[in-house]
Amino acid sequence: MRPSDILQALLFVVDAPLSLETLSEVVGEPPEAVERALQVLESELAERGAIQLVRLAGGYQLATKPDYAPYITRLLNPPPKRLSRAALEVLAIVAYEQPVTQAQIDALRGVDSSHTVRQLLARGLIEEVGRKDAPGKPILYGTTQQFLHYFGLNSLDELPEQPEAG
Numbered sequence: 001m002r003p004s005d006i007l008q009a010l011l012f013v014v015d016a017p018l019s020l021e022t023l024s025e026v027v028g029e030p031p032e033a034v035e036r037a038l039q040v041l042e043s044e045l046a047e048r049g050a051i052q053l054v055r056l057a058g059g060y061q062l063a064t065k066p067d068y069a070p071y072i073t074r075l076l077n078p079p080p081k082r083l084s085r086a087a088l089e090v091l092a093i094v095a096y097e098q099p100v101t102q103a104q105i106d107a108l109r110g111v112d113s114s115h116t117v118r119q120l121l122a123r124g125l126i127e128e129v130g131r132k133d134a135p136g137k138p139i140l141y142g143t144t145q146q147f148l149h150y151f152g153l154n155s156l157d158e159l160p161e162q163p164e165a166g
Contacts, residue, residue, distance in 0.1 A: 003037035017059030057148040086116045096162055099129050099140035125150060
């Protein structure tokens with residue numbers, strides 16, 4: 001069996017990105033060999049078919065090529081999973097200021113954000129990352145791998161630059 005075929009089979013059966021380390025362990029090859037096989041798979045998929053190899057959330061995943069999106073949307077007709085303006089505001093604060101407390105989020109927004117924070121926790125877009133060393137030991141929040149996946153980012157380094165405060 002070709003290493004690129006093994007990787008394609010592994011990536012086909014999972015619903016989340018797999019890291020190079022995980023793929024290396026499963027295949028039983030060093031990361032450099034797995035990376036070469038991933039490059040072969042990527043070029044083979046790019047040449048033909050509807051599937052592509054993408055780097056996402058610090059790993060690799062198979063995805064349909066963007067040209068096929070209208071057909072997939074028509075088939076699946078998913079319910080809208082839009083985020084509210086409040087949720088986007090809280091996510092932006094958490095993404096750029098993390099780790100951040102509920103009080104810091106509320107102070108930046110000027111309103112109580114507890115309901116929105118609970119919704120984002122339930123959706124897996126933010127998570128508790130610790131406790132602040134301050135009176136009451138408030139919870140610190142940060143973004144998750146699901147956040148990266150939702151916004152199509154490989155890492156937080158890909159976030160746009162913050163606009164200058166004016």
